[in-house]
Amino acid sequence: MHTPLPYPGPDTTGPTHPHLDLLGWDATWAAGLDLATEPGPTLVGRVCRADAGACDVLVPGPSAAPDVVAAPWGPAVRRAHRADPTAAPVAGDWVLLTCDPDAAVAVAEVLPRRTAVVRAQVDGSSRGQVLAANADVVAVVEGLAPDPDPGRLERLLALAWSSGAEPLVVLTKADLVPDAAARAADAQTLAPGTTVLAVATPDAVGLDPIRARLAAGATIALLGASGVGKSTLLNALVGGETMRTRGLRSDGKGRHTTVTRELHLAPGGGAILDTPGMRTIGLAGADALDDVFPEVDALAADCRFADCAHDGEPGCAVLAAVASGELPERRLASYRKLLREAQHQAARTDARLRAEMTAVWKQRTRDYRRRPDKKR
Ligand SMILES: Nc1nc2c(ncn2[C@@H]2O[C@H](COP(=O)(O)OP(=O)(O)O)[C@@H](O)[C@H]2O)c(=O)[nH]1
Ligand SMILES: [Mg+2]
Ligand SMILES: [Zn+2]
Incomplete structure (x- = not known):
């Protein structure tokens, strides 16, 4: 039939x-x-x-x-x-x-995938969890009221940088503080090299740069804690209601109207990827920390030891910069915390890869023993 x-x-x-x-x-x-x-x-x-x-x-x-x-x-x-x-x-x-x-x-x-936002698994597994695929821009969303959480911003920026997409910082609720521009400038010191936008979503203030990226066809992933204003931003950008799609059942029989859930198409082009607001977002790797903390990376070039951990070693240029006030102590503490965490995760991944290689070699040995020419 x-x-x-x-x-x-x-x-x-x-x-x-x-x-x-x-x-x-x-x-x-x-x-x-x-x-x-x-x-x-x-x-x-x-x-x-x-x-x-x-x-x-x-x-x-x-x-x-x-x-x-x-x-x-x-x-x-x-x-x-x-x-x-x-x-x-x-x-x-x-x-x-x-x-x-x-x-x-x-x-x-x-x-x-061209890009992937990957977080470490909360269950302690060595495999990451992909939160969003093929975003061109990963927007770290943080509210201006209450005050932005610097450590959270740095952590999410590390995820954004390591995704391979262009990172962006979006500070919402600019309408709730009297000095949004000054606070955005403060946040910029946490995100050197990254564009920082302050927006008041309900008033549609500051959204134009984001709209321009969408109109050019970009896919933008929103990353941020619950309550910072991701859904509000999403609704403002897709026009309240996401583009209607015609539903088609896989058996080709029924047809129903449905609405996209995690990937939302903007009416003028482009797409927005919504990610759930997660309580814990572990780093899957340390590779992006030099991008998140470029000033620490630059200072480290002048440390006496190439493998300096900036933890009391003699001739440490990073600790000298903290002592002189050039580098905020909080910034170094945050860097070291994320580095330790990422190295711990990397060690787990290495252990898994070693176990997998062992399994491969065991299988090869079995295959070798079973080879017909061995029986002769
Ligand atoms: N005044 C103001 N309120 C905002 C803004 N963005 C979000 N909100 C409010 O913040 C609360 C949390 O926003 P929501 O989008 O649900 O956050 P989500 O959990 O990140 O999706 C809601 O009550 C929003 O109305 C903003 O730019 N200005
Ligand atoms: Mg939401
Ligand atoms: Zn050092």
């Missing part, structure tokens, strides 16, 4: 596709993927909501409004996830859907 193709899909073989562009697709993505060589009917889509074992995927619709397809993980994705939990599709991921007429729609492949 012939089952109709669940989602027919437009021709996406060109360098870019206008309807895919609305989801954030660009020439670079297109260059990395030759749909003509993909086996079977394949459709490109972008994950807007992720569950264990399945996800909602935005796919180009016949009009500008995208369709959303509920798609379970295909066998290759399930295998990849077993080997590495971070391989599971998350909001922002670009995926290939198989829409074979004889089979249900499924996620065949997650395209390699």
Whole structure:
């Protein structure tokens, strides 16, 4: 019996596709993927909501409004996830859907991520958790009232820098303090090299630079504690109500209207990735700390010992800068705290990698013993 193709899909073989562009697709993505060589009917889509074992995927619709397809993980994705939990599709991921007429729609492949916001797992596992995929900008959101939390800002900035995306600091609730500009300048000292914006979201003050990035097609991930104003900002940027999408069930039968949940399309282009406000956000690696603390990194070049931990060693230029007042003591303490934490996490990851290598060698030894020529 012939089952109709669940989602027919437009021709996406060109360098870019206008309807895919609305989801954030660009020439670079297109260059990395030759749909003509993909086996079977394949459709490109972008994950807007992720569950264990399945996800909602935005796919180009016949009009500008995208369709959303509920798609379970295909066998290759399930295998990849077993080997590495971070391989599971998350909001922002670009995926290939198989829409074979004889089979249900499924996620065949997650395209390699351009950027990923990864936090260390709270359960102490050595694997990270991907909070957002393929953001062009990671906005660290912090409120101006109550006062911004410097340590939290630095921690989230480290996540933003290590994601590979462009970091941005957005200070909300500028309308609640008399001296927003001065406070933004203070916050700038916590984020050297990063653009810091002060916004009053309900008054739409200060949003233009963010809107400009969206209009240029950027995907912006919002990262911040609960209560800092992420949802308010999201609603202001997507116009209160997120773009309506046409719902399409994976069996192709039913159709219902639904609203995207984690990836929100801005009406004028671009997308916003909402992340849950988490109580604990552990660093998955130390690689970004030099970006978050560039002045500490620069001072460290003058320490007598190349591996100086700035912990009382003789000839330490960093401690000298603290003593002279050039480097705030809080800043060094924060750097060292994040460094210790990241090194601890790195040691756990190394232990896992060593265990995995041991398993690989054991398997190779078994395979070797089973080789036919060994039996002769
Ligand atoms: N005055 C003012 N209030 C804000 C601003 N942004 C958010 N809020 C308020 O802060 C509270 C928490 O905001 P919400 O968006 O829910 O924070 P989320 O937990 O990060 O999503 C709400 O009562 C908002 O109305 C702002 O720029 N100015
Ligand atoms: Mg919220
Ligand atoms: Zn030192």
